[in-house]
Amino acid sequence: xxxxxxxxxxxxxxxxxxxxxxxxxxxxxxxxxxxxxxxxxxxxxxxxxxxxxxxxxxxxxxxxxxxxxxxxxxxxxxxxxxxxxxxxxxxxxxxxxxxxxxxxxxxxxxxxxxxxxxxxxxxxxxxxxxxxxxxxxxxxxxxxxxxxxxxxxxxxxxxxxxxxxxxxxxxxxxxxxxxxxxxxxxxxxxxxxxxxxxxxxxxxxxxxxxxxxxxxxxxxxxxxxxxxxxxxxxxxxxxxxxxxxxxxxxxxxxxxxxxxxxxxxxxxxxxxxxxxxxxxxxxx
Numbered sequence: 001x002x003x004x005x006x007x008x009x010x011x012x013x014x015x016x017x018x019x020x021x022x023x024x025x026x027x028x029x030x031x032x033x034x035x036x037x038x039x040x041x042x043x044x045x046x047x048x049x050x051x052x053x054x055x056x057x058x059x060x061x062x063x064x065x066x067x068x069x070x071x072x073x074x075x076x077x078x079x080x081x082x083x084x085x086x087x088x089x090x091x092x093x094x095x096x097x098x099x100x101x102x103x104x105x106x107x108x109x110x111x112x113x114x115x116x117x118x119x120x121x122x123x124x125x126x127x128x129x130x131x132x133x134x135x136x137x138x139x140x141x142x143x144x145x146x147x148x149x150x151x152x153x154x155x156x157x158x159x160x161x162x163x164x165x166x167x168x169x170x171x172x173x174x175x176x177x178x179x180x181x182x183x184x185x186x187x188x189x190x191x192x193x194x195x196x197x198x199x200x201x202x203x204x205x206x207x208x209x210x211x212x213x214x215x216x217x218x219x220x221x222x223x224x225x226x227x228x229x230x231x232x233x234x235x236x237x238x239x240x241x242x243x244x245x246x247x248x249x250x251x252x253x254x255x256x257x258x259x260x261x262x263x264x265x266x267x268x269x270x271x272x273x274x275x276x277x278x279x280x281x282x283x284x
Contacts, residue, residue, distance in 0.1 A: 001115055001146055001167075003070055006233070006258050007039040007197060008032045009246040014051035018250040025058035031252045033064055035259035041170075041197070041246050042109070043074035043120055044101050048081035052108035059110065066111055073109070074120040074150055074170075075101035091123035095134040102143055118148040118170055122156045132163040148195075154188045161192065168195050173243065174203030175213075175235050175278050186241045201245035202232050213277040220274075224264045229254065231274075233261045238271050 012018060013025055020028065029040070042052050052073070059069075075098055078090050102117060117138065119131070138144040148168030149160065160166055169189060173180050177200070180186050189196050205213070205228070217231050224231070233245050247258045266274070276282060 001070065003195070003244050004037045004039040005237075005244065005262060006037050007041050007070075007072070007244050007246040008037050008255065009041045009199060009248040010051055010055055011041075011043070011046045012248055012250050014047035014054050016047050016051070020054075020250070022054060022058045022061060025054055026061040028250070028252065028255070029055075029059055029062045029064065032255050032259075033062070033069065035256050037255065037259055038068060039070035039072065039115075039244075041072045041199075042105070043077070044105055045077050045079040045081075045120075048079070049083040049104075052105055056108050056110040070115045071109055071111060072116045072118065072148075072168075073102075073105045073114050074118040075105070076120040076123065091121060091126070093119065093123055093126045093131050095130055095137075098131070098134045099138065102138055106143065113142055114144050116146040116148055116168060117144045118150045118168060119152070121151045122149070122153070128159060128163050131160070135164055148197075150197075150199075154184045157188060157192070157194065166192070166194050168197055170197040170199055170246065172200050173198035173236065174201050174205075175232055175274055176203030176205050176208065176210075178275065178278065181239070186239065186243075190241045196241050196243045197246050198236055198243050199246045199248070201236055201247060202229055205232060210277065210280075212280075213274065216270075216273055216277050220266065220270060224266075226260075226264065227257055230257055230261050231266070233258060234264065234266055235271060235274055237261065238266055 013020055076091050076093050078086060078092050080086050080089055135147050146167045148166055150170040152169055157166055171180055217228050220231050236243050236245050249255060
């Protein structure tokens with residue numbers, strides 16, 4: 001599966017964020033596609049179980065062929081909201097729920113298949129054999145083309161991989177949330193040929209008060225004639241595990257900027273300067 005180098009995350013396109021109309025979402029889809037971003041990240045719960053349906057209607061308006069894009073979705077979180085009247089948020093990885101979630105995603109996205117299905121978060125009581133049987137069933141039925149996880153630790157990935165090949169793990173990774181480089185997460189993925197996706201690739205940079213990091217990034221913006229978010233995403237691309245950033249923007253101009261992050265490459269020493277500034281101390 002050929003992911004675009006940047007993945008467009010849809011979580012904030014609907015009622016959890018911009019609350020765009022079908023036409024506005026369609027324009028956002030076309031903007032991403034026309035700028036080389038053909039992979040779209042979803043989850044069943046986004047918008048309280050409404051955003052996938054809105055995207056599906058908008059995608060039809062876009063006129064783009066289904067085979068030209070990548071649809072990723074996630075399942076497993078049971079989220080209390082208007083559409084799901086439950087008392088407590090929890091995780092459900094039973095065969096019946098996974099299949100129902102995929103069927104709903106296919107219906108809402110107006111497609112016959114998902115290019116990849118991810119388990120949204122690990123459950124402390126997930127039945128690995130039941131998950132394995134369910135994913136194999138969905139792949140045999142050609143409802144899902146590949147399988148991955150999200151927010152899984154090294155031990156949790158290892159547990160799954162005793163039964164089932166993981167193609168992706170979507171993790172929280174950025175210049176300000178760099179722990180996966182040091183806790184073995186990215187190492188494990190490289191060793192086992194698991195492609196990393198990174199959500200929240202801008203981290204908390206814009207809400208933090210790290211003046212040293214801000215000054216260094218501003219200097220790099222001048223050097224490379226780019227924006228701060230382009231520096232933050234380019235820093236991620238430099239890692240050898242070939243991370244795919246999932247951008248969460250709802251703005252066309254930022255989608256366009258994100259599509260151009262490979263136009264330059266942060267050099268070795270400046271890359272470490274940014275890391276040191278983010279850590280607030282020298283590397284060991």
